[in-house]
Amino acid sequence: MIKYFVDVDSNNEIIGYYNDDVHSAIPATAVEISKADWQTALEINANTLENGALVYIEPPVQVMANVDILSLRKIAYQSESDPLFMEWQFDNTPESEQIWRDKVAEIKLRYPLST
Numbered sequence: 001m002i003k004y005f006v007d008v009d010s011n012n013e014i015i016g017y018y019n020d021d022v023h024s025a026i027p028a029t030a031v032e033i034s035k036a037d038w039q040t041a042l043e044i045n046a047n048t049l050e051n052g053a054l055v056y057i058e059p060p061v062q063v064m065a066n067v068d069i070l071s072l073r074k075i076a077y078q079s080e081s082d083p084l085f086m087e088w089q090f091d092n093t094p095e096s097e098q099i100w101r102d103k104v105a106e107i108k109l110r111y112p113l114s115t
Helices: 035-044 066-091 094-110
Strands: 004-008 014-019 031-033 048-050 053-055
Touching: 004 035, 004 048, 014 035, 031 035, 035 053, 066 094
Parallel strands: none
Antiparallel strands: 004 014, 004 031, 048 053
C-alpha cells in the first residue's frame, strides 16, 4: 500500500508532497497523510498545514511601490505594445491604432499605479 507524505517549513507552509511509490527518499520532517487528504490537498491547492489539516490560505497581497510598477509597465510596453505601435506606424490604419491602444490600456490595468 502506498504511503503519502507532506513536508512543511517552519511557517507550516507546504514545501512538498511525497509518496513511497515514487520517491526513494522521504524527508525526515515529512508527515504521513492519508490518500484522501493528499487528493483533497491537490484539489484545493493546499499551501499550509494548519491544526493538522491541509488548507489553502490566500497569500497576503504585496503592495508594490510605484517605481516597481513603472518598471514592470516599461518591460510590458517594450515587449507587448511597442511592436504594435510600430505596426500601427507602418500600417497607419485605425484598426492597428486601436489594437495598440487596447494593449496599452491592458498593461495599465495589469500594473495600476497606487494613488
